[in-house]
Amino acid sequence: MSRLRIAIGIATRGRAAILAETLAELARQSRTPDRVLVCHVGPEDVASLPEAHPEITFLRSEAGLPRQRNVILDAAGPDCDVVLFLDDDFLPAPDYLAVLESVMVARPDCVVATGHVVADGAKGPGIPVEEGRAILARDPRPADPLATTPHFNGYGCNMAIRLAPVRAHGLRFDEALPLYAWYEDIDFTRRLAALSGGAILRLAGARGVHLGVKSARTPGLRLGYSQVVNPIYLARKGSFPWSHAIPSALRHCAINALRSFAPEPEVDRFGRFRGNLLALLDLLRGRAEPRRILDL
Numbered sequence: 479m480s481r482l483r484i485a486i487g488i489a490t491r492g493r494a495a496i497l498a499e500t501l502a503e504l505a506r507q508s509r510t511p512d513r514v515l516v517c518h519v520g521p522e523d524v525a526s527l528p529e530a531h532p533e534i535t536f537l538r539s540e541a542g543l544p545r546q547r548n549v550i551l552d553a554a555g556p557d558c559d560v561v562l563f564l565d566d567d568f569l570p571a572p573d574y575l576a577v578l579e580s581v582m583v584a585r586p587d588c589v590v591a592t593g594h595v596v597a598d599g600a601k602g603p604g605i606p607v608e609e610g611r612a613i614l615a616r617d618p619r620p621a622d623p624l625a626t627t628p629h630f631n632g633y634g635c636n637m638a639i640r641l642a643p644v645r646a647h648g649l650r651f652d653e654a655l656p657l658y659a660w661y662e663d664i665d666f667t668r669r670l671a672a673l674s675g676g677a678i679l680r681l682a683g684a685r686g687v688h689l690g691v692k693s694a695r696t697p698g699l700r701l702g703y704s705q706v707v708n709p710i711y712l713a714r715k716g717s718f719p720w721s722h723a724i725p726s727a728l729r730h731c732a733i734n735a736l737r738s739f740a741p742e743p744e745v746d747r748f749g750r751f752r753g754n755l756l757a758l759l760d761l762l763r764g765r766a767e768p769r770r771i772l773d774l
Contacts, residue, residue, distance in 0.1 A: 482560055490517070497523075497527065503570060515534075515550045515553050544659050554641060564636055567599075573683070584624070585679065590629075592632040596617050598690060617685060629680040634662065634663030636688070647674065656769055658704070672717075703770065704753070706761070710761065
């Protein structure tokens, strides 16, 4: 018997075929979700999926990951205890929700739970769907599937949020972080933990594969700008320590500069480095601001 009401929230844009694969994986959960909420921008983002999945609630929003996630938070309603945010290209293992529920019941102090990413295509060229399923099938289960460790933040591709403290503190995703919203997951989960005094935990047994699909991603110039400006913005805001923000910005500048000479086929390294340099120049001018990417 379910002890919590768990909603799954997926923000999507421009990847209807991949979204269909992720929804198919959700149907394999041993503990079924109480609600599935999919927030998209235009009808092409979901194609015929609303007709194929009448049990799923499809929502419309303006573009931008924080805006779409806020629409999901609102739609979860007062009857849900937890919302699990998944990327539209994240394939959860069949017992993901069962593990999540067990841990959230056993640890009422846990306000954010993030799973174990068995393979992350976002750190490379991406992982095809069938390969992702094969990786999950041969993934060895941990000795203690309910084991947890403290974690710095929730990872946006799979992070569960306890809704009671979100409602109590009126917490929202920061819509000043537009489009792909670099580090919006760090900002939201660390603010939630600080305001509530709760814990952020990484769950050993809640496992999945992040395909890291490259379509519908933020262009290199814009992403490079966000890689520098967003950490500084969050540090000034107080949700990201300066000891993390400055090294993060400099690390991405260095990586993009070095790899611009021999870039990966799937990554616009030169565009990212140009964005990094423009962000540094804007910081010197005192005009750096996350929304500036909308003008680039």
